[in-house]
Amino acid sequence: MSEKQALVIDCVDLPKRMSDPPILTSFQAGWRDIQLAHYRNSWLNLPEISSPRHIVIIPIGHRTYDVELGAEGRSETVSYREPDFSVGCIQIIPANLPHSLRSISLVQTMECIHFYLEPTFLAQVAYESVNPDRVELLLAPKEADLLIHQIGLALNASLEEDGVGSRFYADTMATALAAHLLRHYATRNHQFRDYEDGLSQQQLKQVVEYIQTHLGENLSLTDIANQLGMSQYYFCHLFKRSTGVSPHQYLIHQRVEQAKRLLKQTERTVTAIALDCGFANQSHFAKYFRQYTGMNPNQFRKL
Known part of the structure; x- marks a missing residue:
């Protein structure tokens, strides 16, 4: 054929x-x-x-x-x-x-x-x-x-x-x-540049503010990279060079930190807090919360 x-x-x-x-x-x-x-x-x-x-x-x-x-x-x-x-x-x-x-x-x-x-x-x-x-x-x-x-x-x-x-x-x-x-696996071997510098202070500030503003939304890496007018690949490398962590790790950490504040400062349910912080569900939230704090959300709230 x-x-x-x-x-x-x-x-x-x-x-x-x-x-x-x-x-x-x-x-x-x-x-x-x-x-x-x-x-x-x-x-x-x-x-x-x-x-x-x-x-x-x-x-x-x-x-x-x-x-x-x-x-x-x-x-x-x-x-x-x-x-x-x-x-x-x-x-x-x-x-x-x-x-x-x-x-x-x-x-x-x-x-x-x-x-x-x-x-x-x-x-x-x-x-x-x-x-x-x-x-x-x-x-x-x-x-x-x-x-x-x-x-x-x-x-x-x-x-x-x-x-x-x-x-x-x-x-x-x-x-x-x-x-x-x-x-x-390409017909030509694509070699990538080793980026020694990270994001500028202004770029990093812009990214952090954007993530904080949209923390509870279903963010995409493309949306964040577009804020700086650069590709996903370039942004990932420069962001990790600047912060020491990947954009995904940073996002999860900020969501957990926001959840910790809400657990202490409000009487809202764990499920409501999980959704407001951008987690898919309570199980998803509990998994990452324990990973970062060593305890579940209810244990943290009682401290």
């Missing part, structure tokens, strides 16, 4: 082609540059399709299985065995590349996490590299990459626990993932 005949399917329509619906997706969580779907399939039989987004597939679990991948005029069998899960094997299918996937072994489930990354976002991150032109990813039928594997597990857990509150974390991890893909 030629490239023009390949069926173009975006990530939101892909579940209709799978044997089983996804058990979790980010499609309704407000994520922008990256999307996630967590599948447990009993079989695969995808005819030749192409996606407008880059696809990163992360097999998880421990069930062995074999799939046939057809791409670039050839077919090959990709096998996953017990050692492959421990080293974090992944698969990368570039955007707009016609490909097919078919399971060739009988198993109960094939569990995997799919990432769908916007090519325009990848190009924006590449702009910060020394050689920003020709942003193309290579087909990777099977590679061991623990970093991408860990990003997949972390984003999946964040989405599962925080839902719509996971958007800021997704922005941060998408930036890290894009830079890693450009360094190791």
Whole structure:
């Protein structure tokens, strides 16, 4: 089948082609540059399709299985065995590349996490590299990459626990993932500059004020970076250089500090305080509150 005949399917329509619906997706969580779907399939039989987004597939679990991948005029069998899960094997299918996937072994489930990354976002991150032109990813039928594997597990857990509150974390991890893909899986090796300076005092003041003003909202990394007229990648590096922590860590810390003040100064419920401080729910709030203070909100209030 030629490239023009390949069926173009975006990530939101892909579940209709799978044997089983996804058990979790980010499609309704407000994520922008990256999307996630967590599948447990009993079989695969995808005819030749192409996606407008880059696809990163992360097999998880421990069930062995074999799939046939057809791409670039050839077919090959990709096998996953017990050692492959421990080293974090992944698969990368570039955007707009016609490909097919078919399971060739009988198993109960094939569990995997799919990432769908916007090519325009990848190009924006590449702009910060020394050689920003020709942003193309290579087909990777099977590679061991623990970093991408860990990003997949972390984003999946964040989405599962925080839902719509996971958007800021997704922005941060998408930036890290894009830079890693450009360094190791692009047709050209994109080297990134090492920024020695951080944000100026005025820039840092502007960011801190913006975060404090919008602390209870579903913030995005893009919105904050846009305040300074810079890319997410550039902002993340300069912010960490200035503060010693990532933007996501800083945001969570400020939300916890605001919650501590409200717990002491008001009689409002823990749930109400959690929502006002920008946490997705009481469970999400309690997790981070304990992480930063060593106790739950009710224990802190009684001190």
